[in-house]
Amino acid sequence: MNEHLDVLIVGAGLSGIGAAYRIGHDRPDRRWAIFEARDSIGGTWDLFRYPGIRSDSDMTTLGFPFHPWRGEKTIADGADILAYLRDTARTFGIDRHIRLRHRVVAADWSSADARWTVRYEVDGVSAQLTCRFLFLCAGYYDYAHGHAPEWPDMGVFSGRIVHPQAWPGDLSVTGRRVVVIGSGATAVTLVPALVAQGAAHVTMLQRSPTFIVAMPARDRLGAALHRVLPTRLADTLTRWKSIAYGIGSYTLARRRPALVKRQIAKQQRAALGEGYDLANHLTPNYNPWDQRLCLVPDGDLFAVLRDGRATIVTDTIDRFTPDGIHLTSGDILPADVIVTATGLRLKLMGGTTLSIDGRLIEPHRHLVYKGAMLSDVPNMAFSTGYTNASWTLRSDLSARFVARLLDHKDATGATVATPVPDAGEQATTPLLDLNSGYIQRVAEWLPRQGKRVPWRVQQNYVRDALTMRGRLDDGVLRFR
Structure with a gap:
């Protein structure tokens, strides 16, 4: 039965x-x-x-309301x-x-x-x-399976090609040149993390830019509420504060996209300096929230871009070569490891x-x-x-x-x-x-x-x- x-x-x-x-x-x-x-x-x-x-959103709302997140x-x-x-x-x-x-x-x-x-x-x-x-x-x-496009001559590349959804446990990037293909949440997460693991240099290769916004890794207001209020009340207020902020920022982005674009560019300019090419590498041709925004805690991506340990290249792939990627522009990206952060x-x-x-x-x-x-x-x-x-x-x-x-x-x-x-x-x-x-x-x-x-x-x-x-x-x- x-x-x-x-x-x-x-x-x-x-x-x-x-x-x-x-x-x-x-x-x-x-x-x-x-x-x-x-x-x-x-x-x-x-x-x-x-x-x-x-996480690509704050844990006060990604966590369960019946079992609140208590991490730092x-x-x-x-x-x-x-x-x-x-x-x-x-x-x-x-x-x-x-x-x-x-x-x-x-x-x-x-x-x-x-x-x-x-x-x-x-x-x-x-x-x-x-x-x-x-x-x-x-x-x-x-x-x-993740989304894995095929490019010409991938088989001739002498290094290693990996997809984030099937990350090999034995991969070491120490001292290696890494190219991360993609510009979404996975790519912007991988770049600073691979730098931290000792990569010689990390390049984020994107066809087009994504809106990238820095966010504090720790919620100072939430922490203050927990210091002065009963735990359950502080949990509730912190969660609703995050909900209200999310609704407010999304509504503003949809109603006044030009204003939000300027605010994002102002933050990026402060993080990267006047000489950085925001127009080419960090300014999408769509409005905020036409696609999901990428969050970088404490601006970790901007930090490795500013000090030169990572680079964004905006171009398209012509073909793979034994030593890297030949771009449509004619430039060549040398690589020992290529990560195809091309999505789901x-x-x-x-x-x-x-x-x-x-x-x-x-x-x-x-x-x-x-x-x-x-x-x-x-x-x-x-x-x-x-x-x-x-x-x-x-x-x-x-x-x-x-x-x-x-x-x-x-x-x-x-x-x-x-x-x-x-x-x-x-x-x-x-x-x-x-x-x-x-x-x-x-x-x-x-x-x-x-x-x-x-x-x-x-x-x-x-x-x-x-x-x-x-x-x-x-x-x-x-x-x-």
């Missing part, structure tokens, strides 16, 4: 652990489990091992974040519900039985179970194949309800984060919403909940609405937003919180 669960959570990273707390904490009557495909928990923070790996750094190292996640799972007994090496392959909803049949693999052996509700918290990218491959919902009564669900043909469910798909939710703020802010809203939904169903005797759009509701932008390359490569396959709430993600935590906490029987979410 197949096992039957009330809720199956897929993924034991930030989203999955947060979801488990919301739906399972203090609910001994609810049968639930987390399936994690890998052999350890932590998601992103266990997978990535490249030098300098760190607000831009934290990957190892510290992983330790925090493991501590959270252990503290709340979540780790006892996690089943490692359980890779979910497919799930089919039976309308007649009002349940999902989930096919999964354990160490290569196929199995299945059923569940009343499916909560996909497996992140947004392919854990097995999007893979929503853990790559699980979903169907209803045997009919394939194609996410791009569905609207997103409250950023957490797909139109016309019953008893299924998924977790995503914000594009303009920390992942956890949005994923925790989704987890709270799912917990309320499950409680409502239990209290009313409903077995099925399905968001159903009006006939006039039209699809507009993709769920992830940025012009970043990793999103644009798959934008046509992403679920769509509608024109109005609740079919629209507002990129504003306060507005989304009000939407998520609104009435469940809103006429859109249909119960039976």
